[in-house]
Amino acid sequence: MEILRRQRWWLGRIVALPFQLLVFAAVSFLLVQSIPGDPVAVLTGGQATEENRAAIEKELGLDGSLLHQLLHYLGNVIHFDLGNSIMSGQSVADQFGERLPATVELALMGVLLSIVVAVAFAYLAVMRPKSPLAYLVRGFARIAGGLPEFAVAVAAVFVFYATLHWAPAPLGRLSGDIAEVPKVTGMPFLDTVLTLRFDATWSMLGHLVLPVGVLVICQSGVLIKMLLAGLEEAVDSAPTRFRIATGASAATVRASLFRRALPPAVTTCGTLFGYTLGGAVIMESIFGFAGIGGYLADAVSSGDIPAMQGFLVIVAAVSLLVFLAVDLVNMTLDPRRRPGVRAEG
Numbered sequence: 001m002e003i004l005r006r007q008r009w010w011l012g013r014i015v016a017l018p019f020q021l022l023v024f025a026a027v028s029f030l031l032v033q034s035i036p037g038d039p040v041a042v043l044t045g046g047q048a049t050e051e052n053r054a055a056i057e058k059e060l061g062l063d064g065s066l067l068h069q070l071l072h073y074l075g076n077v078i079h080f081d082l083g084n085s086i087m088s089g090q091s092v093a094d095q096f097g098e099r100l101p102a103t104v105e106l107a108l109m110g111v112l113l114s115i116v117v118a119v120a121f122a123y124l125a126v127m128r129p130k131s132p133l134a135y136l137v138r139g140f141a142r143i144a145g146g147l148p149e150f151a152v153a154v155a156a157v158f159v160f161y162a163t164l165h166w167a168p169a170p171l172g173r174l175s176g177d178i179a180e181v182p183k184v185t186g187m188p189f190l191d192t193v194l195t196l197r198f199d200a201t202w203s204m205l206g207h208l209v210l211p212v213g214v215l216v217i218c219q220s221g222v223l224i225k226m227l228l229a230g231l232e233e234a235v236d237s238a239p240t241r242f243r244i245a246t247g248a249s250a251a252t253v254r255a256s257l258f259r260r261a262l263p264p265a266v267t268t269c270g271t272l273f274g275y276t277l278g279g280a281v282i283m284e285s286i287f288g289f290a291g292i293g294g295y296l297a298d299a300v301s302s303g304d305i306p307a308m309q310g311f312l313v314i315v316a317a318v319s320l321l322v323f324l325a326v327d328l329v330n331m332t333l334d335p336r337r338r339p340g341v342r343a344e345g
Contacts (some may be wrong), residue, residue, distance in 0.1 A: 013324055021317055022314035025077045028312035029070055032305055043325035062305075077313060087298070092310035096292065100314060101186030102173075107280040109189075109208065110215030111273050117220045118265070119258075126235060141224040149279040151171035151285045153214045160210060168206050170287040178203045211283035219276050226268050230261030270326035274319050 023318045044052065046301065064072075076083060080091040101129040125134040168175060173188050178250040181200045184191045189208065234240060234257045243253050283294030299307035 002147075013327065017320055017324065020320055021313070022074060024079065024316040024320075025309075026070060026315050028309055029073050032312070033066065033069075035303075035305075036173060071078050073309070082091045082310035082313065085183065085299075085307050086304045087302050088302045089308075092306050095108070095295065095307075096310060096314050097291065098186065099263060099292045099295055100318075102188050102289065103277065103280050103284065103293065104318065105187035105189060106208075106283060106289065106291070107215075107273065107277040108212065109212045110219060110276045110280065113212060114216050114220035114272065115269065115277070116214055118223035118227055120233055122224050123254075125224075126231040127136055137224060138228065141221045141228060143221065145223075149218045149282050150286070151226055152218055153211065153283060156210050156214055157286065160278045167210050168203075170207075170210070172288045172290070173207050175207075207287070211280075211287050211289070214283065215276055215279050218279060219272055222272060223265055225267060226265040227238060227261060230264055231257060234258075234260045266326055266329050270319075270323045273322045274315075277315065277318070 001259065044056070054063065062069060073083075080093060082096075085092055085095065086213075088095070107340050119138045121133075121140075125137040128134055157167075157170055161170060174180070178200050181197050182195055184194045189201070189204050192198070192204055202335060235247060237260070239260070240253065245255055250258075277314065281291070281293040283289065283290040285297065295307065296311050297312065298304070
């Protein structure tokens with residue numbers, strides 16, 4: 001019992017996840033239902049009779065009161081059933097299962113490279129505060145967070161593909177002369193490595209440079225700003241001066257600096273992943289990548305209610321898992337955040 005009591009914080013978070021997801025599913029259901037439009041008219045071209053309309057509404061779960069529809073939808077979500085797409089008739093969950101891994105892979109690439117860039121440049125700027133690099137890093141941190149992915153991506157395509165011809169055509173993840181890679185995980189780049197298709201690996205790297213670079217340019221500024229503030233505070237703190245005075249190695253001092261500066265930045269990474277996931281959807285549309293971007297655009301234009309609701313629920317589930325991971329990482333970095341530990345004032 002004592003072990004459970006000390007671990008109740010993170011155990012409680014895991015237990016609460018399904019309930020949080022159900023709340024978000026209810027909210028997403030009500031939001032999508034409030035969108036103007038008639039899915040039955042879209043599906044039938046406005047030619048449905050009253051009998052046909054009633055049958056289609058029942059099949060789509062659109063019959064009965066709004067409360068009845070909501071309870072029916074939540075019951076399906078509990079059983080991992082997101083319904084069938086109005087336009088294709090296929091399972092929404094299956095369609096997202098095929099498309100989501102590719103989008104998540106692109107977003108993860110953007111986030112991980114943003115972290116590497118932010119850590120490196122923030123550290124150099126703090127260690128050499130009067131250098132030209134430090135001024136450039138601080139200036140970039142101030143403006144990068146306000147750069148729109150769409151505008152930067154279009155500019156990148158115009159400059160590096162249309163003008164300089166350095167980048168491949170924005171028509172997918174692979175060049176036309178490269179055979180498709182068998183699916184293993186659903187993450188295209190990872191699958192090229194797992195299947196030892198290194199020709200596809202190099203081709204895909206070339207196609208990923210611009211979209212991932214755009215994500216890093218637009219998202220890393222927020223992380224750099226957080227790390228600059230955290231590292232500057234940690235450099236001048238008493239623990240740092242104590243370690244230097246006791247003759248601790250440079251590696252030990254750096255590890256201490258980052259351990260105290262990282263928690264706010266790690267928390268920001270959770271939010272950043274959500275922004276980057278949205279940016280990845282935009283990148284897929286611009287660079288012709290298969291993923292949830294095109295699927296969502298088709299769902300919105302056709303009034304495909306199950307597809308739109310499924311998108312919101314799945315993105316919420318991914319975001320909740322990311323925020324749980326962020327909390328656990330912060331708890332590891334900062335002992336004061338661990339279960340059962342009380343910080344002394």
